[in-house]
Amino acid sequence: MQLDNKLMSMHEAVSRYVHDGDVIVIEGFTHLICFAAAHEIIRQQRRDLTVCRLTPDLIYDQLIGAGCVRRLVFSWAGNPGAGPLYALRRAVEQGIPNPIELEEYSHFGMVARLTAGASRLPFYPLRNYMGSDLPRVNPRIKTITCPFTGEELAAVPALNPDTAIVHAQRADKNGNAQIWGLLGVQKEAAFAAKHTIVVAEEIVPEKTIRDDPNRTLIPGLIVDAVVNEPFGCHPSYAQGFYDRDNNFYVQWREISADVRRFNEYLEEWVFGMADRAEYVSHAGDSLARLRAGTHLCEPVNYGY
Amino acid sequence: MQLDNKLMSMHEAVSRYVHDGDVIVIEGFTHLICFAAAHEIIRQQRRDLTVCRLTPDLIYDQLIGAGCVRRLVFSWAGNPGAGPLYALRRAVEQGIPNPIELEEYSHFGMVARLTAGASRLPFYPLRNYMGSDLPRVNPRIKTITCPFTGEELAAVPALNPDTAIVHAQRADKNGNAQIWGLLGVQKEAAFAAKHTIVVAEEIVPEKTIRDDPNRTLIPGLIVDAVVNEPFGCHPSYAQGFYDRDNNFYVQWREISADVRRFNEYLEEWVFGMADRAEYVSHAGDSLARLRAGTHLCEPVNYGY
Amino acid sequence: MATDKRDFTANELMVCEAARQLRDGEVVFVGIGLPNLACNLARRLNAPGLVLVYESGAVGAEPKRLPISIGDPSLVTDSLSVCSMFDVFSYYLQGDLIDVGFLQGSQIDRFGNLNTTVIGNYQEPKVRLPGSGGACEIAILAKRVFVIAPQTKRSFPERVDFITSPGFVDGNEARRKLGMPGAGPSMVITNLGCYEFEDGEMMLTSLHPNCTLEEVRENTGWNVRISPHLTTTKAPTIEELTILREELDTSHLFI
């Protein structure tokens, strides 16, 4: 485990752990999608990334439209409830700003790939894909025969990204991170990656973590960098902190459909901002309106 | 999902869901081992069971010595910190009270078998057993070749017990069960089984479960019977409720080493008791001394 | 209390009909939009013990607002359980726990195969669609599959351009031969009628009120089978419509 100080700015975390050509995962299923990290990657103008996510969502639409991406590995590429991802479409259909390659699975396939990666298994077996055309267009979906029953199952290869970026509600300075609400594949992504950046709404004392150890999803011993970034997921959300900005997801349809408006968005909200703190103050009241109400759980007893 | 009332006595749960010849798992790694269930199985004189656990522990030593068991599937058979399990030894070495068969894995192998079972996969791959003599004596440990890298890995077959019995700190009447502290393979065992009995220290209103949904380890939809059994794990423990009775584990060495004393124990503490409630009052102050202190965690906010 | 006045939308009818097909105590893999409305309607009427599982990991959700996305925070608060997506796909879906999976599709064909990947050729598509998400595994693993889809000649071709989520592939025996655990699509509900499958092929079993066989034929890309016992779909009741409009989707986002 790395022993020196892991607490750093997003600028420093991205410049240390995201390099041109890297395989990157920024996970979070609807919940805890770290837009702050993507914006910093765009600001640092990383190129030729292979970006992997179950749902590319707006976050990868932005990375693709900003020219950071060479290859997309995914399972569902839409703007949830609000249409297509137009920057992705432009890249695929017209090579704007650059052509990208697609590598396509289903959700279960992506979950299985990250689980294999986290387990340092070379593949993961699943009962899937028979009768589907997906294996026909993706030669990395193969089959394997059970040595006990003779059944043929599907197999997908491990996914071990160079760096995973996972957002958490809270973490201590060593990266022990606690998450509640939807868990997605945050744990699997962090364990699968060679390097992990934990971004947290709050940096808390180690005692807060130790008070409820079953809540820890990601242990500090696999974490390389810890970034404190309040509102770091907007327009995604953080349960107990702020709601999803559903209006922005709808607006994105118009923004991303038009290259000019897309670039204006990047100019104003990404390149025009030094960091997430500036984004938050630039957004002002529109973020404050999203702040979560209070719905506390009851404590449990860890005594013996 | 079963819709009629699942709340019942241990007597009823065992008579419905544990039959002669069944494959049974009562899990819990040191923590949450449901002795109340084993005692009821002994009282109902079930026979020819195949019993599976990572650590047979005192609980299966008692089942074996009481003549309930035909086959033991396990990975570590000792009295933790206090020597061998003598009833198990007598059965293996002298066929007392009856001979039993052994099927032996390592912990990882047992975890993998239950994970495959829970996933309805026929096998689970793991990077293990090369160079060990275990596969030589257990033909159910096989190998499989990765279709991507060509590596040879170990494979173990799924374990799908007829019935799993898992203890939880609390559950609602539909069997939604919350566990904290050590989790062992409780979740995997419950999902792998055809039937699941949840035993809980406390039956709580559904609202208590819904207040902290991330704490739910076992959903009611896979649960057939719910039994309320305070102190149901003694001499094992339940975090936040009572401590492990380490003295009893040490005493067991002497009790189990001697058939006469073993049988006296069964007479007094199992056959002599109508149910767990009677056991608890029979034990009296010795249990009260184990009651847990208070070490509450902080609540988290589920608001949005 | 049925109404035969045309005071309901096609979406409302589709939601009501889907809701009626759900049985009490079943475990349903739910999507956002019409499937979510159908399940929540069923929970208030014919299937109060229905358990809703969302692919995002929320189990037994009781959302206090209409969820906009599959990962809406209202699906978490006050749910019975939240688990990882590994658990959802491995233990719930592959674990044979899902009685009914809901699917939607840009294209559905004669054999119930669904396409949400591409219109046209995969390498150079006319339209690139979002892809599988969880649909492929739901189609293969859920015990029964309900499809809700608007029907046009283009969306109901004889063969889909790409099988994202297999139905009966090319006929009745394919699923068994391919070793698919689930029974496949059992019902397709469109804006025109309801379909079931016979020998793996789609068959119209009921026509919606005020819809005609001609409309069905005009909007189907093959010579569709008609059930000899063809009925008229029951119109939404006032009770169903009231719950839908005044409790479940008050701002008419989906209906």
Added chain:
Amino acid sequence: MATDKRDFTANELMVCEAARQLRDGEVVFVGIGLPNLACNLARRLNAPGLVLVYESGAVGAEPKRLPISIGDPSLVTDSLSVCSMFDVFSYYLQGDLIDVGFLQGSQIDRFGNLNTTVIGNYQEPKVRLPGSGGACEIAILAKRVFVIAPQTKRSFPERVDFITSPGFVDGNEARRKLGMPGAGPSMVITNLGCYEFEDGEMMLTSLHPNCTLEEVRENTGWNVRISPHLTTTKAPTIEELTILREELDTSHLFI
């Protein structure tokens, strides 16, 4: 502040020597008893950033009492993380995160193979031992393995009766040929001396104070290699002994 008075037990020396071999920041897979004491001693002295992982799922434990069992509740309270055993074995151990695994054994042989299964024949054993537990996978997967074991001629045979947990199997190349991820046993600490491995074979590298080569030879089942650079094991310091006796194992349960 070393002491050369014989005022320490063999167990105390073994614990102190094991603790010294741990490096700050390493992640250790710990067992109950002497390994637990060694790790907690190292955390107080040479390796404050050592991370303890117990097979029961407790990570970063700071037990307020001496844990009696691998699943003691004191390992949970105030730990950094508690995870399932699937996570421990798949993500931590198989996931290459464990720098040092501790093993004990009823028998250890010339090539560092450990037996905790049977003495004698597997089908009709002279003594049935508890079996592998997590030992087999620790031996195969941990980056380095430390063995703490009392040494007698019977417990140090040339070949173990049963390889529960492979060391170098039958020589230096076996691990690589068999595709084992970990480097195998790197140190064996007994009541007589410390051993390392050269070409996959055990070699005495230091003799404990007041122990002799004759004792070692009498208590080893083969003609054991002696390092040309044989040293004397450093005796426990007063500081080490004070922490062990007055903080870690106050009732002398293991020392």
